Amino acid sequence: MTCLECKKELGYIDHKKSMDSMGVELCAQHRKRMEMLVERNNTPKEAIRLYYGLKNVGVNPMLEWWDGSKFVTLAISRVKLNIEIDTDLQLISHERAISNLEDAMHSFKSGFTTIRIPHVLIKHYLNETIDNVLGIMDGLRANAKVI
Numbered sequence: 001m002t003c004l005e006c007k008k009e010l011g012y013i014d015h016k017k018s019m020d021s022m023g024v025e026l027c028a029q030h031r032k033r034m035e036m037l038v039e040r041n042n043t044p045k046e047a048i049r050l051y052y053g054l055k056n057v058g059v060n061p062m063l064e065w066w067d068g069s070k071f072v073t074l075a076i077s078r079v080k081l082n083i084e085i086d087t088d089l090q091l092i093s094h095e096r097a098i099s100n101l102e103d104a105m106h107s108f109k110s111g112f113t114t115i116r117i118p119h120v121l122i123k124h125y126l127n128e129t130i131d132n133v134l135g136i137m138d139g140l141r142a143n144a145k146v147i
């Protein structure tokens with residue numbers, strides 16, 4: 001058990017605290033930093049799991065990146081890919097749906113692609129989710145060359 005950020009060895013208490021609050025292994029210092037971010041942006045736990053999952057395969061996403069008008073939950077700037085995590089899927093209202101669509105439109109206009117991933121997918125199928133994000137990145141890279 002080591003911290004995903006600094007590779008520091010974690011004791012049982014730190015391990016448990018971090019898994020309970022963040023769902024990933026972080027030392028006390030890095031957990032606190034992440035908790036502040038989560039509190040500020042209401043970031044879902046799954047975003048943090050996906051963030052570290054992507055880092056683990058060599059992708060460097062940015063967590064809660066300010067794009068000039070809003071915070072993007074995960075942004076992969078090299079391929080201009082924004083990832084939002086959808087929670088409470090059953091409760092989506094038409095206002096929310098329109099607002100999501102508008103977000104996607106604004107992103108496209110500035111050359112960014114936005115994908116929305118249901119949080120349950122990350123919870124239960126993290127590896128498959130990561131594989132698909134990698135595939136999307138390949139696709140975006142290939143398209144960028146054509147243009």
Ligand SMILES: [Zn+2]
Nearest residue numbers: 003006027030
């Ligand atoms: Zn650490």
